[in-house]
Amino acid sequence: MRALSGVQPSGKIHIGNYFGAIRQYVRMQDEHEGFFFIANYHALTTIRDPEDMRRQTLDLAADYLALGLDPQKATVFVQSDIPEVCELSWILSTVTPMGLLERCHAYKDKVAQGIPADHGLFAYPVLMAADILIYDSHLVPVGQDQKQHVEVTRDIGERFNNTYGETLVIPEPYILESTAVVPGIDGRKMSKSYDNTIPIFDPEKATRKRIMSIVTDSTPVEGAKDPEKCSVFQLYSLFASEQQRAEMAERYRAGGMGYGDAKKELFEAFMAQFGEARKRREELAANLDYVRDVLHKGAEHARAVARTTLDRCRAACGVDI
Numbered sequence: 001m002r003a004l005s006g007v008q009p010s011g012k013i014h015i016g017n018y019f020g021a022i023r024q025y026v027r028m029q030d031e032h033e034g035f036f037f038i039a040n041y042h043a044l045t046t047i048r049d050p051e052d053m054r055r056q057t058l059d060l061a062a063d064y065l066a067l068g069l070d071p072q073k074a075t076v077f078v079q080s081d082i083p084e085v086c087e088l089s090w091i092l093s094t095v096t097p098m099g100l101l102e103r104c105h106a107y108k109d110k111v112a113q114g115i116p117a118d119h120g121l122f123a124y125p126v127l128m129a130a131d132i133l134i135y136d137s138h139l140v141p142v143g144q145d146q147k148q149h150v151e152v153t154r155d156i157g158e159r160f161n162n163t164y165g166e167t168l169v170i171p172e173p174y175i176l177e178s179t180a181v182v183p184g185i186d187g188r189k190m191s192k193s194y195d196n197t198i199p200i201f202d203p204e205k206a207t208r209k210r211i212m213s214i215v216t217d218s219t220p221v222e223g224a225k226d227p228e229k230c231s232v233f234q235l236y237s238l239f240a241s242e243q244q245r246a247e248m249a250e251r252y253r254a255g256g257m258g259y260g261d262a263k264k265e266l267f268e269a270f271m272a273q274f275g276e277a278r279k280r281r282e283e284l285a286a287n288l289d290y291v292r293d294v295l296h297k298g299a300e301h302a303r304a305v306a307r308t309t310l311d312r313c314r315a316a317c318g319v320d321i
Helices: 015-031 050-066 084-093 098-102 105-112 124-133 144-164 204-212 231-239 242-254 259-285 288-317
Strands: 002-007 033-038 074-078 139-142 172-175
Touching: 002 015, 002 124, 015 033, 015 139, 015 231, 033 050, 033 288, 050 074, 050 259, 050 288, 074 288, 084 124, 084 144, 084 288, 098 124, 098 144, 105 124, 105 144, 124 144, 139 144, 144 172, 144 288, 204 259, 231 242, 231 259, 242 259, 259 288
Parallel strands: 002 033, 002 139, 033 074, 139 172
Antiparallel strands: none
């Protein structure tokens, strides 16, 4: 089965991204035919600096390769290298009701945040549907809170099929395994919009400083502490074995362990988890031509699949004269 996911180039990859999705993408490439793309057309709704767009696109590609996406197992490419997706997006827009787009929570949420309500933001779900449908995707990995994206794609695909006959493969959402919310350094959910993340590939000194700045309560070193209410412990739990978690929880409850010591152990666990990926990321940064080559080869494969689907759609609606 073919599994597809696209990610916008919008900032540094952090541990919330990794535990929430990326590690599962890496596993999926062994279980399915993985298509993973960098959604730079979607990012045009927020990134308006061309050099920033180019840099972030390459950075994200290098990040994903460093974290385990394997071009020998999966197809890794950039959205804008597949022009067919824009043509399919227009075709799909002709069967997409306005009411469907008006109900999409992502549009309403972003407008509420003050993001300008341009057509690109409003029509975002149609382009997303084209991204998914053009590769005959069977599975779309999403978190439970993103399930609506796939439901909208299914609705649009079914409307096309009902209008022109069975042409498009209708995908299923692949709900990523639930994990505890990854807390940021301020205790809220880790999010780039809150600027409370712990990036995976920052320099070691900056990473240590970020971890040591995690907000904790004022319980003294000798006092007993509740591990379940501590962001440091919650983050440590993502990296630790069951036995390591139990041992640290015991030390929290017994007292005598300061938050500074817990943060140091978290830093060590972070480096143990991502040490090899960080080394690989440095190698990729020094060889961006390799990254570009991976993306170009991935685009060649993805575009061949996209062309076949688009040809079916063009024939179905009679614009193939």
